[in-house]
Amino acid sequence: MLHDDTGRTLFEKSRPGQRGTGEIEWDVPRVGLDTLVPAKFRRKKAPRLPELSEGEVVRHFVNLSTKNHHIDKGFYPLGSCTMKYNPKVNESLARLAGFTTLHPLQPAETIQGALELMWRLERMLGEISGMDSVSLQPAAGAHGELTALLVVRAYHLSRGEDRRKVLIPDSAHGTNPASAAIAGFECVTVKSAPDGRTDVEDLKSKLGPDVAAFMITNPNTVGIFETRVEEICAACHAVGTQVYMDGANLNALVGITRPGDLGFDVMHFNLHKTFTTPHGGGGPGCGPIGVKSHLSAFLPSPRVENHEGKFTLAKPATSIGPVHGAFGNFLIMVRAYAYILAMGPEGLANVGHTAVLNANYLYAKIKEGMSCKFDGPYMHEFVLDGSPLKALGLHTSDFAKRLMDFGVYAPTIYFPLIVPEAMMIEPTETESRETLDRFAEIFLEVLRECKESPETVHSAPHNLPLKRVDDVKAAKDLILTHPFE
Numbered sequence: 288m289l290h291d292d293t294g295r296t297l298f299e300k301s302r303p304g305q306r307g308t309g310e311i312e313w314d315v316p317r318v319g320l321d322t323l324v325p326a327k328f329r330r331k332k333a334p335r336l337p338e339l340s341e342g343e344v345v346r347h348f349v350n351l352s353t354k355n356h357h358i359d360k361g362f363y364p365l366g367s368c369t370m371k372y373n374p375k376v377n378e379s380l381a382r383l384a385g386f387t388t389l390h391p392l393q394p395a396e397t398i399q400g401a402l403e404l405m406w407r408l409e410r411m412l413g414e415i416s417g418m419d420s421v422s423l424q425p426a427a428g429a430h431g432e433l434t435a436l437l438v439v440r441a442y443h444l445s446r447g448e449d450r451r452k453v454l455i456p457d458s459a460h461g462t463n464p465a466s467a468a469i470a471g472f473e474c475v476t477v478k479s480a481p482d483g484r485t486d487v488e489d490l491k492s493k494l495g496p497d498v499a500a501f502m503i504t505n506p507n508t509v510g511i512f513e514t515r516v517e518e519i520c521a522a523c524h525a526v527g528t529q530v531y532m533d534g535a536n537l538n539a540l541v542g543i544t545r546p547g548d549l550g551f552d553v554m555h556f557n558l559h560k561t562f563t564t565p566h567g568g569g570g571p572g573c574g575p576i577g578v579k580s581h582l583s584a585f586l587p588s589p590r591v592e593n594h595e596g597k598f599t600l601a602k603p604a605t606s607i608g609p610v611h612g613a614f615g616n617f618l619i620m621v622r623a624y625a626y627i628l629a630m631g632p633e634g635l636a637n638v639g640h641t642a643v644l645n646a647n648y649l650y651a652k653i654k655e656g657m658s659c660k661f662d663g664p665y666m667h668e669f670v671l672d673g674s675p676l677k678a679l680g681l682h683t684s685d686f687a688k689r690l691m692d693f694g695v696y697a698p699t700i701y702f703p704l705i706v707p708e709a710m711m712i713e714p715t716e717t718e719s720r721e722t723l724d725r726f727a728e729i730f731l732e733v734l735r736e737c738k739e740s741p742e743t744v745h746s747a748p749h750n751l752p753l754k755r756v757d758d759v760k761a762a763k764d765l766i767l768t769h770p771f772e
């Protein structure tokens with residue numbers, strides 16, 4: 288293909304004097320900068336910025352966007368990460384000037400609409416999850432975990448109990464122990480039983496008055512529903528331990544059951560996984576937490592309150608305080624709010640059913656080729672045991688890279704750790720049957736290649752802009768800057 292997109296950066300393409308549409312006209316007086324910043328702190332030279340025409344910049348970024356795989360380009364079955372379609376109407380709404388031109392420090396009476404939206408979204412998430420109060424402040428699921436654990440600690444301390452331990456299953460997402468450690472707890476691992484669920488007897492043997500919380504993902508990270516959840520909650524509550532639900536997999540439950548009704552005290556949501564907001568890349572997203580009423584007073588401040596239609600901000604004395612600047616990432620909340628309203632109760636009621644149906648449909652199509660270590664029924668995702676590949680001299684990572692040659696993204700690999708050569712597939716509820724059929728065909732084709740021409744798979748990818756990279760070097764020798772002269 289003939290194009291000038293040779294991997295050059297904008298700086299390398301820059302030519303002096305090239306411009307876009309012209310000077311920006313300021314609609315506010317440019318006072319202050321020259322006088323307020325003392326001369327010694329003002330830059331002596333103009334910044335070195337690339338100079339290009341508008342068309343060149345657009346082409347540059349469009350070309351880059353097609354080199355990468357993304358949800359608008361192709362199927363993205365990344366288990367546990369729930370890469371689902373982000374409806375474009377949510378983007379338009381989040382770009383409304385009435386939202387984007389607000390400043391978080393404006394007086395409450397001038398941001399009534401934004402406060403009302405947050406107040407309503409909190410109630411919607413509470414209704415969907417069965418939790419009594421919700422905070423929208425955390426910026427991601429992992430941040431929600433940390434915030435929730437700080438709330439749990441404040442609750443125990445308010446009762447004069449300095450509990451130091453948090454119990455976590457060995458199948459948990461790595462953020463669970465990381466959050467517990469950052470919150471100052473000691474992490475204790477709970478084993479998985481042979482069926483892939485939590486070993487309840489092991490859990491019970493580790494519970495005691497020193498355990499602040501038990502964190503459990505449901506459906507868990509092997510895509511299986513924790514059926515003994517009521518017994519688990521009862522055992523924890525008997526010794527005052529709070530039960531935390533990692534709600535990353537909530538899209539499997541929406542419309543079917545509610546964590547609050549199952550007995551959980553506290554949970555986090557990942558708005559990007561369940562409510563179609565764009566992924567936040569570990570930060571600029573939204574990972575709200577929901578709590579039962581006994582934990583409400585400890586939620587981060589400020590809290591939005593509704594006094595007969597007048598929205599105010601409160602700072603309860605027992606709150607753990609802010610965990611994010613202002614209110615969190617507000618425009619992500621706008622997107623989730625728009626999605627929930629657009630779906631309505633009936634649409635949302637179908638989310639869980641469709642997520643589960645799609646995963647089980649796909650598994651039924653590929654299980655003859657490769658199967659799961661644990662028996663189903665599976666919920667929204669399933670985890671294949673890729674260890675038979677080893678007999679062919681191959682690994683799950685080879686298989687995953689070859690899949691990408693066919694225009695689909697790879698599943699999550701090597702997680703959870705309790706499945707050897709794990710390959711975790713989550714189609715999500717937003718994919719059509721045709722897409723699932725096509726993926727199953729590709730999957731079985733790669734499996735055939737593994738047997739008939741393993742070298743093709745071992746040396747993949749062949750059709751991507753970058754061939755096989757040295758993963759270890761890429762992780763250890765990360766250079767994120769351009770070597771300018």
Ligand SMILES: Cc1ncc(COP(=O)(O)O)c(C=O)c1O
Nearest residue numbers: 367368427428429460462535557
């Ligand atoms: C089970 C589980 N818990 C927690 C997280 C962390 O969420 P986030 O990526 O929003 O920080 C993830 C992310 O994939 C997850 O799958």
